[in-house]
Amino acid sequence: MxxxxxxxxxxxxxxxxxxxxxxxxxxxxxxxxxxxxxxxxxxxxxxxxxxxxxxxxxxxxxxxxxxxxxxxxxxxxNWPLKAAYSLSRPAFNHVAEQVESGKTLSTPRRVGWFRIQQIEAPGPAENQIDEHGLRLWTNLHPNGKTGFVQSRPDDLSFNLWSYFRLDDTWQFISED
The missing domain is CATH 1.20.58 (Methane Monooxygenase Hydroxylase; Chain G, domain 1)
Structure with missing residues (x-):
């Protein structure tokens, strides 16, 4: 014992x-x-x-x-997140291509190793223009969402609590 x-x-x-x-x-x-x-x-x-x-x-x-x-x-x-992201990167890119082509994707869904709760795409959104990159949210907490954002690291226009760079195109963020 x-x-x-x-x-x-x-x-x-x-x-x-x-x-x-x-x-x-x-x-x-x-x-x-x-x-x-x-x-x-x-x-x-x-x-x-x-x-x-x-x-x-x-x-x-x-x-x-x-x-x-x-x-x-x-x-x-944070190598476990980076490793899981690296294995999931083709799935992330596939979802990004589908969204860019105008396809509507249902959520929640699995993207690689991650469960995505909500997908938000750039472009016209309801009554306003959405200038953020593609967002794949894993947590939809009312105080701030957490998930993956497709944008340059120097162009994160979010109310950030924390941010983790995965590569040149995808970031993992948590909003405040």
Whole structure:
């Protein structure tokens, strides 16, 4: 039982962060949760270093360090979201081509690895001209939407809470 709890303590933080990064949450929340995991793993490693080393404790320390590095890399680079986006990029481009050709797409729908709740397209919208790029929203919270926007990184005219650049044409944003 003790060994199981030790493995859970080491493997749970990076596993949860990977899942949360794929949700996708807004980026600041992911960084905050990652920072908490990083502190918890650092404390665990510090406690391990204070006790005499046996062979199993050395292996556990190595796993804790690997877990700590994984958590830090997720917080710094959000690589699970980037990896899922990279695998989904052809689907994103296909949806963009369909919308540009004037096709109306139903939502919610899956686009690659992501569930899109709403699609907003540039151009005439109801009674006003919409000058934003194509938006694929994954979360429709009343205080601000979260999702993918097809636009240049220097042309994000949104009320941003956080923003994460995926490549030169797609950004992941969370509105305030």
């Amino acid at each position: 003790k060994r199981l709890l030790a493995w859970i303590a080491v493997s749970l933080p990076p596993t949860l962060l990977i899942l949360l990064a794929l949700k996708p949450l807004e980026v600041n929340s992911l960084r905050f949760i990652g920072l908490l995991f990083f502190v918890a793993l650092s404390i665990l490693l510090w406690v391990q270093m204070a006790t005499p080393a046996t062979e199993s404790k050395k292996r556990f320390r190595q796993l804790t360090v690997a877990s700590l590095i994984t958590v830090a890399s997720i917080v710094a680079f």
